[in-house]
Amino acid sequence: MVVDADAQVNGATLSVVLKAFRIPQQAQNLLKKHGLPANPDANAWYSLRAWLNVLADLGKEYGSSTQYAAGLHIVEQCIWPAGLRTLPQAIESMNTALRCNIQGGNIGYYRSHPIGPNEIQVECFTPAPPDYESGIIMGLARKFKPAGALRVQVTPEKLPANSSAGLKRFRVSWR
Template sequence: MSKLNPYEEGVEAKGAAVLSFINGVPAPFRDKARTVLASHGIEDIEPDSWYSQQSYLNAFEHVVEEMGDATLQEIAKSTPENAEWPPDVETPAEALDSIDDAYHMNHRGGDIGYYEVEEHDDRTVIMECKTPYPCDYDKALVKRTAELFSDEVIQLTEVGDQCRADGGEQCRYEVTW
């Protein structure tokens, strides 16, 4: 994994989002997750407090190095599972369209990037993700969000001509159900 950096210095992540990092790992490894966060200066996490996004991103790198991509994906899946959704969100397309709002509610202090639904029809969404988080995190987050609002199998395919993992600025995914 390449070095993860915020788009601007001073960006912060809300404690509620940071707690999903802990809740996303299997119970026997939660103390390890807390230790990883603490090793990057994130301790005594409160849901309404704010923490350095750079420290948070460093913890993501640490998890991938020590616990692997599967753990990263579990953390990503727990994020929408633990999120509070607006009552009017009922479909996968509506849920995917609301990811950016939630992302901006949980980050502050400068350019944080975005999650954007570029186009959609009744069963397909093209989603562009430009965030400093790992691509595998975004893929799992997007797919799990759609799954929470559908009884059908969700397919996610990378469709862009660039990928952040390969030095691109954003990733594009086609999500179908």
């Protein structure tokens, strides 16, 4: 997926990397390595390309579980539409939240489709790594877990080999 060179991400989004590390200095060094501030201003805008490079380095240097951990914090750190009460509402709002936290050009999309009474398919076409996206979805699933559900699960779905780069699908289920 080609990202517009002028696309920007807000500082609230950058702060999730600080939450993903037990030692904040590691995260601050990673942000600085890519020309981003060690302590981003939540209301300022920064290069999306630099942020994507941070996410890529998270995976290379610290593993996919750290990308996942950063994604888990998105639900608490970033801007979401007001009034969300249910998991289906929260998942449906992901595309709106994307546009609140990232601006400019081709930034991708989120789509969701119910596939059963307790299952939703989420399609992401974004430049972010799959483990980061999985963490975002699981963070939402945990926060908005339906009453009476014992657990929620986010499972990546296999895509055809000829799928576009950046396309990811996940199945969200609760029991």
